[in-house]
Amino acid sequence: MRIFSSSLAVTCIGRVGLVASVAVLAACEQRASRLDKASTQPAAAAAAAAPSSSVPGGLKIDRSGSVEQQLARLQDAYDRNAEVLDLLNKELARSKEQQAQQERDMPAPDAMFAVDVADDIKAGQVDGPATAPVTIIKAFDFACPYCQKVSGTMEELVKEYAGKVRVVYANMLVHDVARPAHLASCAAARQGKYMQFKDAFWDKGFGPYASSGGQNASSLGEDNLLAIAKGIGLDADKLKADMASAECKQRIEHDIQELNKFHVSATPTFFINGKFVDGALPKAQFKALIDEQLKQVEKSGVSGADYYNKVVLAKGEKQFRSKTDPKTN
Numbered sequence: 001m002r003i004f005s006s007s008l009a010v011t012c013i014g015r016v017g018l019v020a021s022v023a024v025l026a027a028c029e030q031r032a033s034r035l036d037k038a039s040t041q042p043a044a045a046a047a048a049a050a051p052s053s054s055v056p057g058g059l060k061i062d063r064s065g066s067v068e069q070q071l072a073r074l075q076d077a078y079d080r081n082a083e084v085l086d087l088l089n090k091e092l093a094r095s096k097e098q099q100a101q102q103e104r105d106m107p108a109p110d111a112m113f114a115v116d117v118a119d120d121i122k123a124g125q126v127d128g129p130a131t132a133p134v135t136i137i138k139a140f141d142f143a144c145p146y147c148q149k150v151s152g153t154m155e156e157l158v159k160e161y162a163g164k165v166r167v168v169y170a171n172m173l174v175h176d177v178a179r180p181a182h183l184a185s186c187a188a189a190r191q192g193k194y195m196q197f198k199d200a201f202w203d204k205g206f207g208p209y210a211s212s213g214g215q216n217a218s219s220l221g222e223d224n225l226l227a228i229a230k231g232i233g234l235d236a237d238k239l240k241a242d243m244a245s246a247e248c249k250q251r252i253e254h255d256i257q258e259l260n261k262f263h264v265s266a267t268p269t270f271f272i273n274g275k276f277v278d279g280a281l282p283k284a285q286f287k288a289l290i291d292e293q294l295k296q297v298e299k300s301g302v303s304g305a306d307y308y309n310k311v312v313l314a315k316g317e318k319q320f321r322s323k324t325d326p327k328t329n
Contacts, residue, residue: 103323103324105322107263107322108322108323108325111274111327112316113320114312114313114317114318116258116313117137119254120168123190125170125171125189125194126167126168127155127158127195131304132161132163132164132166133294133303133304133305133307134290136271138154138170139268139269141178142182143174144178147268154167155199156283157290164290173256177217177220179252181201181205181206181220184225186251187239187243190242191235191238197228197229205224222240225243226240261320262276263320266278
């Protein structure tokens with residue numbers, strides 16, 4: 001069997017690229033044949049002991065068989081590599097598009113969003129004084145475990161920053177099973193006990209629902225909601241009537257529509273004086289954000305009581321802006 005000179009094969013194949021022609025390989029073989037005749041038997045034996053070589057890029061060449069067979073194997077190897085490269089390139093393109101989409105979904109870090117919560121405050125969905133310089137909006141769902149988890153943190157912050165922080169609760173219905181609870185909270189607010197109902201619900205409504213792994217949906221149902229209402233001294237008949245009212249239904253939808261302007265699609269989502277905050281952060285991180293906002297309020301020269309209306313609402317952005325969008329004002 002003729003030994004194909006590896007150095008000449010690499011030179012010839014390397015120069016013609018991925019698809020070598022039979023004519024070029026034949027020329028390489030002829031040059032190799034002349035060298036083979038002049039070589040010694042030990043050299044030929046050494047070459048035979050190494051029946052393959054590599055071309056640039058690490059592709060192994062099986063030098064056995066005819067030129068046509070070698071070419072067929074080489075072409076097959078390159079075809080397989082081309083398929084792999086094509087798949088990798090497609091996957092890379094998909095990955096880049098996913099990353100680009102994620103960036104388009106991320107809020108601009110310098111954005112101050114003007115979320116209008118005047119109706120929420122008027123309805124009583126608020127904890128803390130109207131004069132507080134820092135307004136935290138919590139967009140939440142009554143079937144959301146992380147909303148429940150961070151609920152205590154919000155109340156602690158209002159107490160610790162006495163007079164400086166208020167939390168406004170905005171309905172963001174993600175799970176339809178939570179709709180009755182949101183309607184009941186609206187009805188409780190009409191009797192002046194929004195916060196009391198909210199706290200009681202997390203304990204006696206959501207608690208059993210969560211411990212059952214979401215199987216005990218009856219704990220979120222009307223019967224249990226009325227029992228919770230009675231337990232905190234509410235008029236259950238009035239609560240039931242208000243739950244069915246157009247006013248409470250509109251109250252829920254109004255919140256959802258307002259939050260949709262700012263691409264809120266998951267709960268909990270927060271706005272701290274207009275700054276978008278995603279998820280239930282540890283209390284220490286919330287405190288750092290609050291402290292930063294208190295400094296901004298002091299620097300602005302605007303009173304705490306007027307800051308949200310005169311700065312956040314008046315100067316903030318009226319719709320979502322992502323980190324990839326230019327600032328327009």
